[in-house]
Amino acid sequence: xxxxxxxxxxxxxxxxxxxTQAFEVTEDHAKPKFYCLEMFAYPSGHAHVGHVxxxxxxxxxxxxxxxxxxNVLHPFGWDAFGLPAENAAxxxxxxxxxxxxxxxxxxxxxxxxxxxxxxxxxxxxxxLPNYYRWNQWLFTRMFEKGLAYRRRSTVNWCPSCHTVLANxxxxxxxxxxxxxxxxxxxxxxxFFKITHYADDLLHAAExxxxxxxxxLTMQRNWIGRSEGAKVRFAIQGDDASxxxxxxxxDTIYGATFMMLxxxxxxxxxxxxxxxxxxxxxxxxxxxxxxxxxxxxxxxxEKEGFFTGRFVINPFTNQPMPIWVANYVLAExxxxxxxxxxxxxxxxxEFATKYDLPIVPVINDDEVLxxxxxxxxxxxxxxxxxxxxxxxxxxxxxxxxxxxxxxWGISRQRYWGTPIPMIHCPVDGVVPVPxxxxxxxxxxxxxxxxxxxxxxASVPEFVNVKxxxxxxxxxxxxxxxxxxxDSSWYFYRFADAHNDQMPFDPKKVAYWCxxxxxxxxxxxxxxxxxxxxxxARVFHDLGMIDHVEPFTHLLTQGMVLKDGAVxxxxxxxxxxxxxxxxxxxxxxxxxxxxxxxxxxxxxxxxDSGLEGSFRFLARVWRGADQWREQVLASGAGxxxxxxxxxxxxxxxxxxxxxxxxxxxxxxxxxxxxxAVSAMMELVNELYAFxxxxxAANATEDKRSAQAPKVAREAIETLIVMLxxxxxxxxEELWQMYGHADGLAGASWPAFDAIVxxxxxxxxxxQVNGKLRGRVVAAPDIDDQALExxxxxxxxxQAHTAGKTIRKVVIAKGRLxxxxxx
RNA sequence: GCCGGGGUGGCGAAACUGGCAGACGCACAGGACUUAAAAUCCUGAGACGCGCAAGCGUCGUGCGGGUUCGAUUCCCGCCCCCGGCACCA
Numbered sequence: 001x002x003x004x005x006x007x008x009x010x011x012x013x014x015x016x017x018x019x020t021q022a023f024e025v026t027e028d029h030a031k032p033k034f035y036c037l038e039m040f041a042y043p044s045g046h047a048h049v050g051h052v053x054x055x056x057x058x059x060x061x062x063x064x065x066x067x068x069x070x071n072v073l074h075p076f077g078w079d080a081f082g083l084p085a086e087n088a089a090x091x092x093x094x095x096x097x098x099x100x101x102x103x104x105x106x107x108x109x110x111x112x113x114x115x116x117x118x119x120x121x122x123x124x125x126x127x128l129p130n131y132y133r134w135n136q137w138l139f140t141r142m143f144e145k146g147l148a149y150r151r152r153s154t155v156n157w158c159p160s161c162h163t164v165l166a167n168x169x170x171x172x173x174x175x176x177x178x179x180x181x182x183x184x185x186x187x188x189x190x191f192f193k194i195t196h197y198a199d200d201l202l203h204a205a206e207x208x209x210x211x212x213x214x215x216l217t218m219q220r221n222w223i224g225r226s227e228g229a230k231v232r233f234a235i236q237g238d239d240a241s242x243x244x245x246x247x248x249x250d251t252i253y254g255a256t257f258m259m260l261x262x263x264x265x266x267x268x269x270x271x272x273x274x275x276x277x278x279x280x281x282x283x284x285x286x287x288x289x290x291x292x293x294x295x296x297x298x299x300x301e302k303e304g305f306f307t308g309r310f311v312i313n314p315f316t317n318q319p320m321p322i323w324v325a326n327y328v329l330a331e332x333x334x335x336x337x338x339x340x341x342x343x344x345x346x347x348x349e350f351a352t353k354y355d356l357p358i359v360p361v362i363n364d365d366e367v368l369x370x371x372x373x374x375x376x377x378x379x380x381x382x383x384x385x386x387x388x389x390x391x392x393x394x395x396x397x398x399x400x401x402x403x404x405x406x407w408g409i410s411r412q413r414y415w416g417t418p419i420p421m422i423h424c425p426v427d428g429v430v431p432v433p434x435x436x437x438x439x440x441x442x443x444x445x446x447x448x449x450x451x452x453x454x455x456a457s458v459p460e461f462v463n464v465k466x467x468x469x470x471x472x473x474x475x476x477x478x479x480x481x482x483x484x485d486s487s488w489y490f491y492r493f494a495d496a497h498n499d500q501m502p503f504d505p506k507k508v509a510y511w512c513x514x515x516x517x518x519x520x521x522x523x524x525x526x527x528x529x530x531x532x533x534x535a536r537v538f539h540d541l542g543m544i545d546h547v548e549p550f551t552h553l554l555t556q557g558m559v560l561k562d563g564a565v566x567x568x569x570x571x572x573x574x575x576x577x578x579x580x581x582x583x584x585x586x587x588x589x590x591x592x593x594x595x596x597x598x599x600x601x602x603x604x605x606d607s608g609l610e611g612s613f614r615f616l617a618r619v620w621r622g623a624d625q626w627r628e629q630v631l632a633s634g635a636g637x638x639x640x641x642x643x644x645x646x647x648x649x650x651x652x653x654x655x656x657x658x659x660x661x662x663x664x665x666x667x668x669x670x671x672x673x674a675v676s677a678m679m680e681l682v683n684e685l686y687a688f689x690x691x692x693x694a695a696n697a698t699e700d701k702r703s704a705q706a707p708k709v710a711r712e713a714i715e716t717l718i719v720m721l722x723x724x725x726x727x728x729x730e731e732l733w734q735m736y737g738h739a740d741g742l743a744g745a746s747w748p749a750f751d752a753i754v755x756x757x758x759x760x761x762x763x764x765q766v767n768g769k770l771r772g773r774v775v776a777a778p779d780i781d782d783q784a785l786e787x788x789x790x791x792x793x794x795x796q797a798h799t800a801g802k803t804i805r806k807v808v809i810a811k812g813r814l815x816x817x818x819x820x
Numbered sequence: 821g822c823c824g825g826g827g828u829g830g831c832g833a834a835a836c837u838g839g840c841a842g843a844c845g846c847a848c849a850g851g852a853c854u855u856a857a858a859a860u861c862c863u864g865a866g867a868c869g870c871g872c873a874a875g876c877g878u879c880g881u882g883c884g885g886g887u888u889c890g891a892u893u894c895c896c897g898c899c900c901c902c903g904g905c906a907c908c909a
Binding site: 212213214217218220221222224226228244245246247248259300302326327328329331332333336337338339340344345346347349401402403521524525594595596597599600601602603605607608610611612614615617618621660663664667668670672673675676677678679680683686690761762763764765766767768769770773794797805806807808810813814816817818 | 822823824825826831832833834835836838839840843844845846847859860861862875876888889890902903904905906907908909
């Protein structure tokens, strides 16, 4: 009897897959394609089981789809630029490229030891020029189209990382990566005009039916569309006016004061015209320096002061004092707000504090009062009517506001894609022409972490000729946000080695969109919204036909250890390699899939892993026990009609398991119940084996067809279990005489006739309580079933002496008797 | 506050369209095998009560109500946990 030594099998079959290039694919129009992708990895050094769960999910889906006859693209790569490598270089002097490539090599080994079926031939790393040159290529296309532009702006600055952060990268006022409190800074920055697609990104989200509702909601909130109107209020004693954005123009008759954000452009001129400019600006400065996160979340108390100036309410013609208020946000709307104390909680709080007039203009029935011509009009109608009047009078117009901001991509760091732009004193900002791409990162040997862009200190890099006039010019020294890299890598996988273009549109047309994408929910807004944006850019460049890059999205849950997320600093990391050493990679893969549905968080359990190992060993023994008889009995078809009852029972279980497992993995992505179903089949196989080999067996023991029925069960199991435990199953498949490996196998076909139950046990309820069970043929007619149910002794005990009011029959499921 | 997801044995979970609640596994207990142990194989198990026993009964899916022959599932109200968003005018 062969012993189960999973570590040997891991080695043997991983070598086999590498030697046969088993997972490399090319476009094949004769086959349906399937593009299965897991979010690529930041090469931090070591993958723990939390990371690895995601790759196993994708691998199970990939291997299933291959068995189902799909041409499966399942690639992997590295999100290899980024701050940790650069920070490490500052600390220990190792060049980011050296550490990054070393980390990649180690993590790749970890994934290979897990037997993940990647097409390694398409592996990419974003830190290599053959990848990032296409970031640069795309940047210049976006510049030409006006989708990349430059402006001076107040930006989020992380004092620890020495870089700018996009709003999305600021979490609770702190840097998303290092947790340092973010400050504000004024810098010239490059932006991507994602707001150009704001409406489309929002509306198209409705069509993403195979995305988790949670992610779509988060994206909708992030885009934050709101319909309203802009209205201009004339400043008293001045030609200028102040424009506000409001969603409630119907409350304008109740607007009794005006508020400006401390950053509003008019604030400084009002200060100059005030009696005490210095005192005025001191108050403004205090507001501006108030903790940004506090201002954003409302933790800072509402404060303000009167500027001494007034605007005229264009509807009431009453003067409204202009205040500076710390809770008005400069970056949303126009940075100015009309104060309606009666109908806005914040304004009421402010007005009460400073004794400003509170004038109700809408009653409890949502009808306008004290609103001139509009008195008596329902609020919803009034919004339209008043907007129209504002438009006619030329003092305002209906408009749509988004919370989504353009994406600031400039980073003052070394380890990123150089922005391919040249500043010429004659020609201004000039893109680097395509033939000069890539603009490669110069070798820097010393990382100080001080000052601004490290690239600015490399004269050979900075000093260039202007591509237009040939005169001396300066290269842009900022690099791109690494989210640029990850916004289109899935297209590069479709044509990973193209040195003429980012990808061949024909190849992307074959493989994309991605059919199944899985990764952490922490990317619900950042990466996933940027990728949707880039898909639209490529679409508008005429390079792709679709606009949504990911058809089906699965957000996998985290793996916890001792109730906490695994992390090096907490010291609770479970290392896949040590688990593989102990139980083999298949046990780890199976356990991670069995413990819970993929979306759910799970708590790591060593004994659970051991249980999965035991199950695989049980499958191994179960198959090994039958091997000789199966090989001796030959391959002929099963004569179903002449089988014993036990044989028919095992076949039924086999086919029912095919049905369940297929639906569970393919349709529901419930890997855990698929594994349970296969465990049940194994239990049933053992019972069958016992019966067959027991000394007192008669009919079963004599049956010549038993090995064939066992073979069907075992081979079905091998194939269905192979996406989860590929090494073990390859070996068993070979032991069962298949020389061509599982690559030549196909997913088992479900036979409804074989799976059909011969008799059913049907529960009988009396007045809603279970009182008995009757055994009947599945096609028994209602009358006969009713008679059978009423004849059951325990049912009779509960119906005796009572009147039967009603009998409800749920075909094949239940009989319900109502008595009184 | 708003949005989304949850609450089921000692534990992880399952129950697909309203139809036997707790499949499958972990941990546990008993038996077989063994000189013994491990491993393996088999069996048991929601709680409580009655019974020598097969079995029978009552309760049971966060709490309270409702619809229904029948509710973990649908409806109304409430409590708690997790995640996201939150002064966005």
